[in-house]
Amino acid sequence: MWVAGPSMTPYLNENYEQTQTESDVILVNLWPWGTLWPWNRTRTLERGMIVTFRSPANPENVAIKRVIALPGDRVITREPCPRPSQIVPFNHVWLEGDADDPRKSLDSNTYGPVSINLITGSVVAVLYPRMRLLKWWEWDPPAETQADSGAQKEMGEEYGSTVRDRVVKQAVKIEVPGLD
Secondary structure, eight states: OEEOSSTTTTTSSTTHHHHSSOOEEEEEEEOTTGGGSOOOTTSOOOTTOEEEEEOSSOTTSEEEEEEEEOTTOEEEOOTTOSSSEEEOOTTEEEEEOSOSSGGGOOSHHHHOSEEGGGEEEEEEEEEESSOEEOOGGGSSOOGGGGGGOHHHHHHOTTTTHHHHTTEETTOSOOOOOOOO
C-alpha cells in the first residue's frame, strides 16, 4: 500500500517536507476480510499502533493513522475539533496523524472517535524507499524505559511526547454493554 501526503511525517514519508514526491510503500497486516469480519477480542489495539481504516469522511478511502487513545481515555483535542476534550466511547479509538501541524491531517480531530469496526489492519513495515520494521510499541514506552526507547533515539527525545501528554489513560471506566 502506498502512503501519500504529509499527515504521518516524520514516521512515514520521512522526506515528504523536502521532496513532496516520494511516498513510502508499507506492508499491512490485514485482519481477515477487512471490515466484513466482525471485531473480536483477539484483535487488540494499543496506543501507538499505526492502523489502516475506512475513513469516516469518505468510506471509499483507506486512511493510515496512529492510535492515540482507547475506550475510556480522555483526549485534549487539537484544531479543528470544536470540543476542548473528548472521552473515547466504547468500541471506538482516537486516531491522529504524526504531523506537528494539525492542518496536515484529516483525523479524529475532524471526524471524532473512530469505530473499531472501520479498522482494516495494522502497519507492520515500510518496504520502500528505506526498508524498516515499524516498532510502534516504542511510541508509548513505559516511563522507566522511555530514555532507552529506539524511537526516542531515532526521532528525538520529544517524539510523541506532546501527543502522549494530551491523553489521560482510563479516565473513565468503560463497561461492555450486556446482552439481556
